[in-house]
Amino acid sequence: MFGLYLHIPFCEKKCSYCDFYSLESTQHIDAFVETLLTEIDLRGVVRATRVDDDRATRGVAPTATSVFFGGGTPSLLSPDAMQRIVTQLRDRYTIAPDAEWTMECNPGTVTPERLAAYRASGINRLSFGVQSFTASELVFLDRIHGAAEAVAAMSMARAAGFDNVNMDLMFAVPGQTMETLAYNLERMLILAPDHISAYSLIYEHGTPLFARLKKGLVTPTSEDIDAAMYALVIKTLTDAGYEQYEVSNFARPGKRCIHNLTYWHGENYLAFGPSAHGYIGSTRYWNHRSLTAWTAKVHTGELPEANRESLNRHEELIELLFLTLRADGIPRESIYELYGVDLRSVLQPDLSYWVDAGFIIDDDATLRLTGEGYRVCDELTIKVIHAVGDVHSDLTPSETRA
């Protein structure tokens, strides 16, 4: 798997809880598109060296299997702008004919014409930030749409030919009850999205919501209720036929998000746009988190990276364990082949207990969490990382994955 991520840093209005980089004004969106096209060009040159080197060392062909437009609100891009970006990507990169092309959309910003145009340009998956169907919760979160817009957006998406649609759902919103969460789930299931991402509200530093929390203006949901809500989400969605394949993600069979799996499997991806993070070979980079700084750098002909760091083999292994346990399972056999770590023996006696207690399934190739296991994922992750860290800390930074 190999992904391309594009960050579109504009929103009509900032949501109180959001710490993604985005600007409330779309004044500079046309100039942004021109600069983005240039960055795609610049990184296309880099691809000829770095990614192909990576292919040589890892046996991975740099054919993109997914393209993801995130943000921000990519649905603020005009269809013409989207078409130009898609064309530029196709010109500069090898993209699989059946690649997944996702675009995040705010239900308050779509029209039938726009969705049809995005579909015609090659976008084949939509992700709607629905969050809730309860008016007071949407107001609390500062969303620009109501429940009716979410319903209309799904109907427009289906009419435009999208057969792969995600909806985001938020729980543990102050004021939310088990009843309103059940209602939100029920309303969402009526719309039958192909994929659901369900997140507990996080109080991110630097957001208006965090400031309100610090001033005592918000009472967060208690840990017990948060846990009960998460259990309700898992039960409701799995009972409805969705497979849980990550702590927060549920999919109809065959509709898992390829782009997210690229992240969670520790695979490579290039990223474009202000604040975007990429991962090539064993090196992570992140672009300037400022439209001005990012633009200035691209205009001088340089990659707009604020910084980059290389992972040594031990860090790579720990990250892989962390990511895969939270997702569709630690590839036990691959870990042994790549790093020489026999998890079945390193994790004893805990592993036997976790299997007996129904937290983990130890099958032929993977160690993967059950629904019960996802509920205690953080605790299990810490134990796995400590156990492996104790036996695998002697590799030098210069070693690379074979």
Ligand code: SF4
């Ligand atoms: S629309 Fe999405 S990206 Fe924009 S502020 Fe709200 S949550 Fe953040």
